[in-house]
Amino acid sequence: MKPPKTRDEGPVSEITILPDGRVYVFGLTRPLVEVLAALPRQESGWREMEPPAGREHPGGVVPRAEPPP
């Protein structure tokens, strides 16, 4: 499975590995994606990590403005 595309904006990554093997990531960067992509995982494993679907603007990525439900 291909890892998600990432845009390295934040300088800090924080990983939490739970006892059952779930991995939570805050601040996903390209080097971290490469490390995580090498680990065995379930297909749904990137759910927490998908980058925002967005359009570009001068201030960076502006995700789609979905009104709250």
Add this chain to the structure above:
Amino acid sequence: MTVAAITADRLAAADAHYRGCRLCEHRCGVDRTAGERGPCKAGPVARVFRQRVEYGDERLIAPSHLFYLSGCDLRCVFCINELNAFDPRRGDELTPELFRAAVEAGRPLQPRTLQWVGGEPTIHLPAVLAAMAGCPDLPRVVWKTDLHGTPEAYDLLDGVVDLYLADFKFGNNGCGRRIGGVERYTDILSRNLRLVAGRTDLIIRHLLLPGHTECCYRPIVTWLAGHLPTVKFSLREGYLPHWQANHYQELGRPLSRREIESARRIAADAGLHLVS
């Protein structure tokens, strides 16, 4: 707030979350008493990194005696409390004794409210309930929350909290993910807002972010006008780049005068009940 609402059953139900935690919507289920840690990194001890009577909150609640607890379930890149918010090892252990002494020390300043703030206090709810249980003579209790908790957690606060001061930070799930660090942000917020709005007094705060008027602010105003049109809405205009904000191009500057004026106009046009 009534201390009587903090029954032994409620304390036990709260405490059970430390052994299988579902206090926030990460719902990671870890046993915090056994040394396991979820993404918030919090254990079974809450820590107070600052406590003092402050005067800068909305007039309805100020002056307020604030208890800042370290540790959070979000990772907002612009967080004003920076590492104090994200590292739950910071501060002094919240015990009933520490809490009672601090409350007494603050009394001469006559705070109208007592406020739990973070980080995020909801991730420490059992320790907070235990601290308040031994303190019958408290002012009105304000729960300053990111509202990313679970309904189970907010059930445990029902009848205990007099007012929710709830942040509505992002107007779409993409911004919630990119600069708040959580999934399904607006889905969770809109559910929880409806939940707590029906229970007790509520002020919704929004910290206006530079470059986020159309993607965040306007959708929030539109949602509130449609779903909670009479709710008290507090627009915070004092954004400054903190923590990692300078790494996010649009967040690395203060708000412009035009952004602030436009935000006020949008709220007024929507007929929101603004409080300051």
